Amino acid sequence: MYRITLIPGDGIGPDITAATKTVLAATGVDIQWEEKLAGETALREYGELLPEDTLASIRKNKVALKGPLTTPVGTGFRSVNVALRKEFDLFANLRPARTYQGVKSRYDNVDLVVVRENTEDLYAGIEHMVGEDAAESIKIITRRGAERIVRFAFEYAVREGRKKVTVVHKANIMKCTDGLFLAVARKVAENYPQIEFEDRIVDNMCMQLVQKPELYDVLVMPNLYGDIISDLCAGLVGGLGMAPGANIGTDIAIFEPVHGSAPKYAGQNRVNPSAMILSAVMMLKYLGEKEAAARVEQALAEVISEGRVVTYDLGGSASTSEMAGAIVDKMSG
Known part of the structure; x- marks a missing residue:
């Protein structure tokens, strides 16, 4: 019970x-x-x-x-x-985002899962005004936070019989925060040789999902990207x-x-x-x-x-x- x-x-x-x-x-x-x-x-x-x-x-x-x-x-x-x-x-x-026959959608072969870190990143809400004419928001990525969400994504992939994990980031520009997230993800991936691992820059990821969502399986990413991309994926399969x-x-x-x-x-x-x-x-x-x-x-x-x-x-x-x-x-x- x-x-x-x-x-x-x-x-x-x-x-x-x-x-x-x-x-x-x-x-x-x-x-x-x-x-x-x-x-x-x-x-x-x-x-x-x-x-x-x-x-x-x-x-x-x-x-x-x-x-x-x-x-x-x-x-x-x-x-x-x-x-x-x-x-x-x-x-x-x-x-998860999966197409079901009978639900109106432009796609018929989507079956992927977004794993979104839920506690850090810009969503931590650490922001303030700088004088009257500027505002600042602080992006927080910790090694612990990155490691546990990426490990969660790999463990989920193993448990659900999934084949690939893609880490989504903007480490080409945010070299400290997203750079840390990507570096941790690469290290964690070494412990799961049976699961294919790759990374995608977030803007390219959005284009890839619209063009060929069937290529993707488990996506793991920081909080803000996860909020946006999970809704994008819902749109691929018929909406919220x-x-x-x-x-x-x-x-x-x-x-x-x-x-x-x-x-x-x-x-x-x-x-x-x-x-x-x-x-x-x-x-x-x-x-x-x-x-x-x-x-x-x-x-x-x-x-x-x-x-x-x-x-x-x-x-x-x-x-x-x-x-x-x-x-x-x-x-x-």
Whole structure:
């Protein structure tokens, strides 16, 4: 039995969370959910965006599944998601991008994973004004931070049967920061001779991904490049509605769809639950429930490919819960 913290989230979060719970229940994996609040929902209920009760639940259970959160303007947090990553030192952001037949895309053979360092780089938020007419932001890359994210990428490649790791950087210009990241990556790669290793300059990487994404497998990079390139990769496979994600630390992991909370669709039971369900697939793999994960992903792929019981963005007219029901039917059929 797994006890897992569940954060339904804001906006469309409760709808896609309910659909995901339905699908996971059909796997037979024994999950006991501990439901907690965060984001705007928590602010209304408790007067704070990240209640200590929610943090304590994640700290205890070590695994959480969460819907999208809204960070209200003027609350002090840059982002609730960033605050969670900092609180639990979730240094690895994992973003798979895979094409599914039936999802509108210019490509039909993408299957890659972006591994983004989650705690350093310009995203550390160390910035200030220099007088009235200039602003400065400090880019932080540490040897420890670079080593653990690159090692995470190689270990992921080994575990998932992937063949190649590409490190993405701008070391030709930022010779100290990105130079350190690249040097550390090359050193770590020596310990994984079975995995092909290469490096790409970030601007060239963007062009390569648009021209020939099928050549790439696991990409590892500092925080800012990861934020940009992971969205680029989501665009290759049909958009954020098909983009799952995970934030993983040494002993705690939080799984979540990449898209936002889309408040205008809240409670309408009509949005695509795929990104949330695929995030749950990642969670099952993390827990070692690989067979259940494969069944869910295969059923989702079949439902989307058939195109009969899918949501409006996938060309259908089904509700969120109806699409979840069709996935369950595939699993039991």
